[in-house]
Amino acid sequence: MARPSPWPEKVMALLRAGNPAAAIAQIKVAPSVRELQALEKALAAAQLAGRWRDVDVAIAESQQALSAPRLHRSP
Template sequence: MARAKSEWAAKVLALVKAGNVPAAIAQIKVAPTVGDVEHLQALLAALPASAAMKQLHQVVEEERALLAAPRLHRSP
């Protein structure tokens, strides 16, 4: 069964819109894929700028870079 591509991003966006930025940041830190993070990044770009949004954009960009980078070691 295929999962909707925007399911995770939409849920995190709902947290942001509800004002629960710490929960959104926690979810971003455990993002499933780089594609999900990029989709969230596109959704966040449509929201009005604020100090909290600036912080979220920074966290999203950091997580996107971490997920996109090649892994040096993987556990068995």
């Protein structure tokens, strides 16, 4: 079984520290859709989903961009 990525927890730490601008910057360079989905689950579990509208928009835009076949990022 693969070890979970530490990326979502790092972004959650930025949000908990009150730095949504830094979290948005990290979300825009997210490694994959899987990490973004893990971040969404972590936000929901911490009951923080919907607290920062800009963060929610950045997550949705990044998921859409990474899902598009032409905009694939190489590892």
